[in-house]
Amino acid sequence: MNRLLYIFIILILGNVNVVRAQLDSIQKLDEVLLSDVKLKRYASGFKVSVLKDSVLTKSPWSLTDLLRYNSNIYFKENGYGMVSSPSFRGTNASQTAVVWNGININSQLNGQVDFNTINTSNYDSVEIRSGGGSVQYGSGAIGGSVHLSNDLSFMKHTDHTVRMGYGSFDTKRANYGLSSGSEHWSVNLGIAYVDSENDYKYLGTDKTNKNGQYDNLSFNLNAGYLLNDHHVFKLYHQSFVGDRNFSGTLLAPSKSKYEDTNYRSMLEWGYFNKQYTSKLKVVHLLEEFKYFENKDAEYFSFGRVQSFIGNHNLNIKLTETIDLRTIIEFAKYSGNGDDFANPNRNAFSATALWRHQVSEPLIYGLSIRKDITSDFESPLVFSVNGEYRFSESYAIKLNGSKNFRVPTFNDLYWNPGGNLDLLPESSYQVDFGQEFSSKFIDLKLNAYYINTKDMIQWVPDNTGLFRPQNINKVKSYGGELEVFLKHTIGNHHFKMNSGYSYTVSENDANAKQLIYVPLHKANINFGYSFKAVELFYQHLFNGEVNIIGGQLDGYDVGNVGLSYNYELSRNVHSILQFNINNLYNTTYENVALRPMPNRNYQLQLTLKF
Template sequence: MKKIILFLLFTSIWQHGFSQFITDSIQILDEVVLSDSKLIHYASGVKQSVLNDSVLKQNSKSLTTLLTFNSNLYFKENGYGMVSSPSFRGTNASQTAVIWNGININSQLNGQTDFNTINTSNYNSIAIRSGGGSVQYGSGAIGGSIHLNNKLAFYSHFDNSVQVSYGSFNTKQTGFNSSYGSDAFTVDFGLFYVKSDNDYKYLGTNKVNENGAFENLNLNVNLGYFISKKDVLKLYSQSYIGDREFSGTLVAPPRSKYEDENYRTMLDWVRISGKFNSSLKVGYLQEKFKYFENKNTDNYTFGKVNTYLVNHSLNVRLSEKLQFKTILDFNSYEGAGSSFGDPKRRAFSTTALLNHKLTDKLNYGINLRKDFTSGFESPFVFSLDAAYQVTGLYKIQINGSKNYRVPTFNDLYWNPGGNLDLVPESSYQVDFGQQLQFKHVNFKLNGYYINTEYLIQWQPALDDMGKPILDGMYTPLNVAETQSYGAELELESDYKVKGHHFNLNAHYSYTVSENLKTKKQLIYVPFHKGNVNLAYGYKKFNMYYQHMFNGEVSIISSSLNAYNVGNVGLGYVLNKNGTINYEINFKVNNLYNTYYENVALRPMPNRNYQIQTIIKF
């Protein structure tokens, strides 16, 4: 292993001394516009889906809602607008990685990302990468990863848009986006504010969601500047400030409140030098929170983590068919909290990626990674993938990988209950996919298997006699071996005729995720989930319908019923060909007024409405 690491270090330095070659424009565009080029060049055998602009516009600004109706992911929400966590291919929330412009932003405290803190209006590219990705994206990328990218476009433009909406439960949303660019400089600015009383009625009862009010602010600023013909500096900055009352349950009175903030800043220096492209990233991330058990008092618990990162990658295009990338990554984490002290962690990783287009039809990749993390031994991980274009219409993909997740600060240091004897989770997975691509129809079918060992679970703390140590105290343990397997279908159709535009997008997943010891389905993993999106546009008019089915899910000692939820929306553009365009949209959520819970005893909203105006200039 030491020889491999030394080789990667030597290669990364040695390749900078080579002479420079002429770079084709496509390669420059890929490297400059995208901060995470691994999605394009080093995942040929991996299932990926990119959500286009029209899909982003149809959904509310919450990443939860977007993916609920446009992916195979299942979400648990502790009430609308509250903490939202995904289950991807039967895995838990801390086994789904969220990648922001190429870096993993999962919390160092609980190992996951709250999808209700991510506003989709500030990103112009959102991609879903299915299956294990720990080699490229680190801890937690076991079930899959969600990629939030800001594209920097170097051409002459100046575009602006203002969004204002009002909806049920006194929900107000205001947003402003601006983009300016030239051949050498570009800047994107996005600001979005949401506030809601969120006091929806619990259907079938005389109760309302009386402690669910929330407000949050998202701010994105992204800059790009060519300092020479071969060097470009890119700055990405994202801020979130949120204040939420935490909804209670049908049987417990609510009174708590949660304030959280997330700040992310990253500077990326990209050098394009013939066959060699390098990227040096330095970044600072901060997450912090305050939790008030009683919102009417000044007593709270708190926690925060500061993350400092340095990442260097070097891509070598050895030929038109063969390319190689090395990545050196260092992260320093410094935490502080009322329940876990002042923990620190250092992590260094070396990664090697290879992609080879063996023939015009066959493409394969080999990826290797080794982490060195203070406090415990991180596993050596790898992945293999391949894609074969059988015919012009039919393609098959296959990939296999070993992945991991390290214990979080909460797992290790929470007082009381933290466990310093935990070891990282380890997972193996294999995925086989097929794609049929016709002129107007694209069909994907994937089957997968995931085996996870040393799964970290919080369980009641017991003494040597098997009796509770402290009433209500939980502790994390490496206890379970689980397996997940299933199938995913995805269908997309786009058709235009005489000014009429029709679009169909549908997903279905069958998921088995079970504890190998008990042979029981894990809680909050539905066997069946599906959604359908139908859209129609003609000249200035557009409309769409969304439908989502979620099958029955197991919970502790019981289950939650299956449910169907539908949404419908209408839109009309005024002055479409003018310099200032006005668009009016109207949407009805939960069209059939369905009662449903995706977390036990926490009902979701009844039928509700939203009207939105978008002004572009």
């Protein structure tokens, strides 16, 4: 691995020297403002959905709640506010990548991100990229990826945002945001705190959700400085500190507790001109947990992983129509814990992305990636994508890719049960999409097929001990429909966005639908505004899902909200919002024997100045 590190350093220095030799006048491109430009520029044939601030502010603050009603992703949640796992296009939680400002932050322990540990109030946008993304984002991006982005604005401004909320189950929320800048510097920060007794009723019983309390604090700081016409320095930081009791089930109470901490920091140096863009990133990630089987006892189990990542991006504009981007990355992962000793992993990857605008309507892209790791062999992965625009209102998109997921520290080293002979999961997939757009309506229609082999699953051996094995072959296929409507009549504004997904995800061994993958899922968001008043309604339908030993019924859940915008003074704008969640008081579970909340209420005040 020392040789790999040496190669990595030489390539970076070589690339930087080439760039410096090509100094030219500055162009104010997305390269300056964003850390993850490749999300869209090298994904012409992929479906990318963007959720902006206007959507984020109307949803509860967790990433689970936001995406549950605004995407085709299904969530398996162990009671409200507890561990939340996604299923994207029929894949499992560790096959969905979460990307923070261009960096994959999936856990090195279990390969997942708990979506209830991501507070969306501190982000400018959340983007959903459907389909395989292992070439660009590494291990885990098989079903798709979710991107958390912070924007830096290099213009003279200072904006403050304060949000305060109170709701049922003694739920308190507070958030402060600052964005400030000039032509040479930019900074934004966000602080968010959530605290809840979370003692909702179990409808149809005389029980309540006991031991479900949680609180968490999130802090984001992002800053940038334009040194001159060619150089920009940026800092990104995010902290999360959570303290949750784990609620029990209808049949078994719980006294357990879970404390988790995540720190993420990234320094970025960017150089740009008309032909070349160079970005050097240095990243530190820390994930840590303490699990108490009995919250009243002093004993706990502990786990911790630190990740150090060096990443260099070089984008070369070969001609007016051809771009080439190379990405070189070295990562070192170090863990220690009560159940997996002291594992370490070194990883090196080299990636090349090609984008060619053949003509005004036709764009295609090619990409390839090779990973070298210290503890097993990773496959060569690739991606091909393209878009053809027949007119301003109709386009088709196509992509195909090979993707992978590496075994996690838990898979390899958990004691007892870890398996050092595991192979990485690999997947082939193809996705065909059509997009229609007009003045009033946008429509996206996609069909996909995913074939995954060497899927890692924990199964009992002949002694009854659960161990991970490469046993399953899974095929997933289906269709997705998204519809966006917008219309204005005088002072009356109407908006609607909706989605439907049909998902088949079968184990080849028995041709049965995987557990916790609904065949049908649909959502709709409707908004109406008149002058200072806005009314919105959300509805979610989840079809029945297979569980071990049976099926879990489908359900319909609706939320409604009303907001009023008014000026407190010349420079202070306020929004008062009232939400009713689970409007129809529906009894439902998305994990067996773990009921979700009854009808509940939330009041929120937002101040902008």
